[in-house]
Every structure is written in structure tokens, then in C-alpha cells.
Amino acid sequence: MDVLVLNVSYEVLNITRWQRAICLVFSGKAEMLEQRDRSARSQFQEFDMPSVIKMNYYVKKPRMQVPFSRGNVFMRDHHTCQYCGKTRKAAELTLDHIMPRSLGGETCWENLVTACKHCNVKKGNRTPEAAGMKLRKTPRAPQFTPTLQACFREDWEKYVPYAVPLSGEIN
Ligand SMILES: [Zn+2]
Known part of the structure; x- marks a missing residue:
């Protein structure tokens, strides 16, 4: 089970294992x-199970x-889809190499986009220009947000003001 760790300033630091979080609180x-809403038990003691902790320094x-x-x-x-703008379930989406691999395109954040x-x-083994298709935005490596983790919990939301919606319109 994962725990959201905040800095003393309430900024998100990282996500850690609950065992580590309990150590930080105890020390x-x-x-x-x-x-x-559950606790951990050791041989000697019962602990409250953390979900969010804040560093004291x-x-x-x-x-x-x-x-x-x-x-x-x-x-x-x-x-x-970064070409037509339609939102789909993951099973109906593909990864598109903007510059096709056959033309030397790399597999990285900047060269991969979601495509239906x-x-x-339709794009096939072509660049967007050659296919007459336009990207809706330039892809970049995303900034870390806990919502990009599979373990995201509801009670983390109020500490994560820049939460990324899992689906939504393009901005
Ligand atoms: Zn599409």
C-alpha cells in the first residue's frame, strides 16, 4: 500500500511504501x-495505517x-486521440510514433502520442505532414503528478492541486 508524502510546505514529494511512512512518523x-480505515500490526504494537504524511522539515x-x-x-x-480529438478507452487506443520508427523515429515522450x-x-508509416494530419499539441514528457500513478487515492486529492483529470478535453 502506498502513501503520499508531502514536504513541510505541503508540496508533493513522492509516493512511498507504508512501512517506510510508518518509520518516518515514528522517528x-x-x-x-x-x-x-485499517491498521497495521507488529509483534508489539498496532499502528494507524497512513495514507498521507507530511515531513516535519x-x-x-x-x-x-x-x-x-x-x-x-x-x-x-x-x-x-491527438489527431482527431476523440476520447477512447485504453483498449481502443494505440501509440503512434509521430516520426515512424522505420524513418528513425525514437520511442520517447516527445515522439509518441495517443492515437485512435x-x-x-490512416496515418500509416508516414509523418503527420505526409499524411496530411495535424497534431493537436506538441507532446512532452509530463511533470510528475501522483495522479499518473495507478495507486492514486481519493483522500490524496486535496493535497494535489494540479491533479490531471484522467479523461477530459484538450487544452
Ligand atoms: Zn483519432
Whole structure:
């Protein structure tokens, strides 16, 4: 079970395992802000199971990176085809190499977009220009947000002001 870790300033730091979170709380390095409706038990004691903790001192830390994966590309693009703008379930979406692999296109955040099956077939092994298709926005590596994690919990929402909707319109 995963725990959202906030900096002393309430900014999101990362997500950690509950065992680590309990250690941080017990050692006085962090305090618990939200707990789950169940507890953990050791040989000696019962613990409240944390869901959100806040550090008691400022932690300087580089920005977390979003793992590159098919699912996270879909989430970055809000499950929306970047060519026609239609929103689809993951099972009906494909990954499109903007610059096709056969033309030397890399598999990376900047060269992959979400495309519906129809648009992917239509584009084929061509660049968008050659296919006469236009990207709705330039793809980039997304900033880390806990909503890009599969373990996201409802009681984290109020601490994550920049939450990305899982589906929605293009902006
Ligand atoms: Zn499409």
C-alpha cells in the first residue's frame, strides 16, 4: 500500500511504501495527515495505517520523473486521440510514433502520442505532414503528478492541486 508524502510546505514529494511512512512518523520526521480505515500490526504494537504524511522539515529533492509507459502516455494525453480529438478507452487506443520508427523515429515522450485505431491506420508509416494530419499539441514528457500513478487515492486529492483529470478535453 502506498502513501503520499508531502514536504513541510505541503508540496508533493513522492509516493512511498507504508512501512517506510510508518518509520518516518515514528522517528518524528513526519506526521500523519490522513489515515486509512485499517491498521497495521507488529509483534508489539498496532499502528494507524497512513495514507498521507507530511515531513516535519524541508526536503530538497529533484523533481520526480514519470515512468515512460504506454498507460502513462495515454494518461498524459487524457485518453484522447491527438489527431482527431476523440476520447477512447485504453483498449481502443494505440501509440503512434509521430516520426515512424522505420524513418528513425525514437520511442520517447516527445515522439509518441495517443492515437485512435482509425487515425493510426490512416496515418500509416508516414509523418503527420505526409499524411496530411495535424497534431493537436506538441507532446512532452509530463511533470510528475501522483495522479499518473495507478495507486492514486481519493483522500490524496486535496493535497494535489494540479491533479490531471484522467479523461477530459484538450487544452
Ligand atoms: Zn483519432
